Amino acid sequence: MLPPLAVVLFATAISLIFFWVPEDAEDPAQRIFYFHVPIALTSYACFGWGAWKALRVLWKRDHRADVESYVAIHQGTIFGALTLVTGSLWARATWGHWWLWSSRQLVLFLVLFLFYCAYFMLRFSVEPGPRRANLSAVYALFGVVLTPVSFLAIRLAEDFIHPTVFTRDGPQMTGSMFAAFCVSLAAMLTLFATFYSIELAGKRIDAQIRELREALS
Amino acid sequence: MRYFTDVATLARKDLLLEVRARDTLPAMLLFVVAALVVFHFALPSEAGDVAGLGLLWVAIVFTALLGLSRAWVAEREQGVQDGLVLSPADRSAIWLGKALSSLAFLLLAEAIALPAFWIFFTGLDAATIAGVLLADIGICAVGAFVAAMSTATRARELLLPVLFLPLAIPLVVGGVGASVVDGPGRYLAFLALYDALFATICWASFEYVVTE
Amino acid sequence: MIHARGLTKRYGEKRVFAGIELDVAVGDFTLVTGANGSGKTTLLRLLAGLAAPSAGTLRVDAERERVGYVAHEPLVYRELSARENLWLYARLYRVPEAGERIGMLLERFGLWDVRDERVSSYSRGMLQRLALCRALLHEPDLLLLDEPHSALDAEGSELLDAELDGSRATFVVATHTPERLAARATARLALQ
Numbered sequence: 001m002l003p004p005l006a007v008v009l010f011a012t013a014i015s016l017i018f019f020w021v022p023e024d025a026e027d028p029a030q031r032i033f034y035f036h037v038p039i040a041l042t043s044y045a046c047f048g049w050g051a052w053k054a055l056r057v058l059w060k061r062d063h064r065a066d067v068e069s070y071v072a073i074h075q076g077t078i079f080g081a082l083t084l085v086t087g088s089l090w091a092r093a094t095w096g097h098w099w100l101w102s103s104r105q106l107v108l109f110l111v112l113f114l115f116y117c118a119y120f121m122l123r124f125s126v127e128p129g130p131r132r133a134n135l136s137a138v139y140a141l142f143g144v145v146l147t148p149v150s151f152l153a154i155r156l157a158e159d160f161i162h163p164t165v166f167t168r169d170g171p172q173m174t175g176s177m178f179a180a181f182c183v184s185l186a187a188m189l190t191l192f193a194t195f196y197s198i199e200l201a202g203k204r205i206d207a208q209i210r211e212l213r214e215a216l217s
Numbered sequence: 218m219r220y221f222t223d224v225a226t227l228a229r230k231d232l233l234l235e236v237r238a239r240d241t242l243p244a245m246l247l248f249v250v251a252a253l254v255v256f257h258f259a260l261p262s263e264a265g266d267v268a269g270l271g272l273l274w275v276a277i278v279f280t281a282l283l284g285l286s287r288a289w290v291a292e293r294e295q296g297v298q299d300g301l302v303l304s305p306a307d308r309s310a311i312w313l314g315k316a317l318s319s320l321a322f323l324l325l326a327e328a329i330a331l332p333a334f335w336i337f338f339t340g341l342d343a344a345t346i347a348g349v350l351l352a353d354i355g356i357c358a359v360g361a362f363v364a365a366m367s368t369a370t371r372a373r374e375l376l377l378p379v380l381f382l383p384l385a386i387p388l389v390v391g392g393v394g395a396s397v398v399d400g401p402g403r404y405l406a407f408l409a410l411y412d413a414l415f416a417t418i419c420w421a422s423f424e425y426v427v428t429e
Numbered sequence: 430m431i432h433a434r435g436l437t438k439r440y441g442e443k444r445v446f447a448g449i450e451l452d453v454a455v456g457d458f459t460l461v462t463g464a465n466g467s468g469k470t471t472l473l474r475l476l477a478g479l480a481a482p483s484a485g486t487l488r489v490d491a492e493r494e495r496v497g498y499v500a501h502e503p504l505v506y507r508e509l510s511a512r513e514n515l516w517l518y519a520r521l522y523r524v525p526e527a528g529e530r531i532g533m534l535l536e537r538f539g540l541w542d543v544r545d546e547r548v549s550s551y552s553r554g555m556l557q558r559l560a561l562c563r564a565l566l567h568e569p570d571l572l573l574l575d576e577p578h579s580a581l582d583a584e585g586s587e588l589l590d591a592e593l594d595g596s597r598a599t600f601v602v603a604t605h606t607p608e609r610l611a612a613r614a615t616a617r618l619a620l621q
Binding site: 219226230237300301429 | 478479481521
């Protein structure tokens with residue numbers, strides 16, 4: 001049910017963004033924002049879902065939730081990487097630079113991306129089991145605290161890093177633009193849900209196969 | 218009150234171990250002074266005092282990392298960590314004791330580093346020192362916690378900088394801001410906020426790092 | 430004192446044991462037997478509270494300060510002396526009149542002469558004796574011993590046997606050579 005829904009939403013979003021929404025004379029590459037911001041928001045949603053599952057791992061000792069947390073964070077990191085890429089493309093198209101330290105969202109995502117890449121390094125360095133589940137869950141919860149703290153830090157850093165903020169962080173949106181934005185956001189979230197359930201199903205099948213192998217040997 | 222007695226017992230034990238082994242603190246001292254000399258050569262002559270202050274924070278973070286990478290070694294060696302976890306002491310007290318002893322080492326290293334910086338580069342005002350003290354708390358709280366996590370992995374000390382640096386970024390922002398900007402109050406308040414938030418989450422979740 | 434039903438422990442995909450039923454009454458001496466790798470150490474760790482069960486229920490009616498545990502490793506700091514190590518544990522376990530108790534244990538286990546030397550200079554047998562001192566320091570009601578005889582020399586083993594004889598604590602002892610302790614055992618649990 002999810003995959004066809006995702007396809008439909010995505011197709012709708014693309015057609016709205018490319019054919020329906022009025023063009024912004026000032027900012028020709030603005031269409032990228034219709035992808036960039038929904039992808040960013042979806043990434044936050046992924047990390048939030050991963051943190052919720054992490055809480056269940058620790059609180060309820062529900063180790064099924066460990067896989068769910070991992071998959072959510074995995075997806076979040078992929079969407080996070082896409083956020084950085086789309087943001088960079090927009091910066092290049094609009095300002096001629098591949099990176100803008102003055103863009104708060106981009107810098108925040110860079111910090112979070114580093115943080116969640118470390119999550120994978122942590123996970124791959126521990127044998128599967130309760131210890132890995134616990135350490136991953138604790139780290140995922142640290143991410144939840146780090147996100148607003150980093151955002152605040154980045155805002156404060158603007159005082160001495162780049163005193164003049166010369167970019168807008170997002171266009172003002174009129175009605176039709178907002179509608180297209182919402183469709184795009186729905187599409188991205190459904191895409192996450194689709195990939196999440198597919199990856200999760202794959203991991204569960206893997207686990208079942210290993211259990212069978214263990215039982216047979 | 219027993220909680221704080223346990224924390225003090227554990228922190229004192231770490232200080233005693235360092236007095237015996239005498240390896241961590243001398244290394245930190247030598248490292249931080251050497252780093253400052255490297256920074257002198259790394260800065261072009263036009264770079265002002267402000268650049269130097271930024272590098273002070275780099276020196277502090279990496280000196281702390283050096284010390285933190287050794288923080289849990291003694292516990293790992295003879296499985297002593299299990300002995301501590303078995304005891305009636307609260308598991309979070311184990312973390313807090315370690316954070317406090319790490320803080321003591323960092324402060325001792327800075328007692329040499331800050332005057333050295335003063336001599337080599339530029340003077341330090343009260344706001345900078347306050348920033349250093351507040352940031353030290355955050356560095357040691359989060360650092361001791363993350364060091365315990367990395368000790369539990371195969372990669373051990375290799376993982377520590379990877380886990381620690383993203384978490385340290387806000388501290389660097391707070392510290393540099395306090396040193397450089399005219400109204401340091403906001404940055405000092407931010408550092409205090411970081412310390413409060415992260416100390417809380419460390420305190421609440423250390424149990425899960427040492428049990429399985 | 431201990432009740433376990435359907436106790437299961439998994440590390441990742443590896444299942445160490447499953448469905449263990451265990452009842453230990455106060456004063457029992459339970460022997461846990463099984464080949465190497467059968468999960469004796471894991472079971473003791475669960476009973477000690479160092480790990481949580483993957484499934485099943487486990488109830489241990491003793492708080493941490495009433496439990497003593499002897500592991501494969503001695504759980505002492507190498508750079509501290511025996512006395513300093515025992516003082517550390519005495520403070521954490523809030524042992525009353527710690528100085529006297531420490532002195533008494535060190536003497537009983539033949540470590541008095543080396544009490545102020547760094548543990549790193551000890552032999553394996555001496556380390557195990559120190560581990561016994563550590564486990565007995567707070568006069569626990571429940572003693573979990575993981576192959577306690579394995580690292581001991583003859584004299585140390587005799588000291589341990591004397592301790593087991595004189596004690597009214599509840600014991601759960603893991604061993605892969607049950608003959609030595611079979612006489613004392615009031616119950617046995619065999620792991621596959």
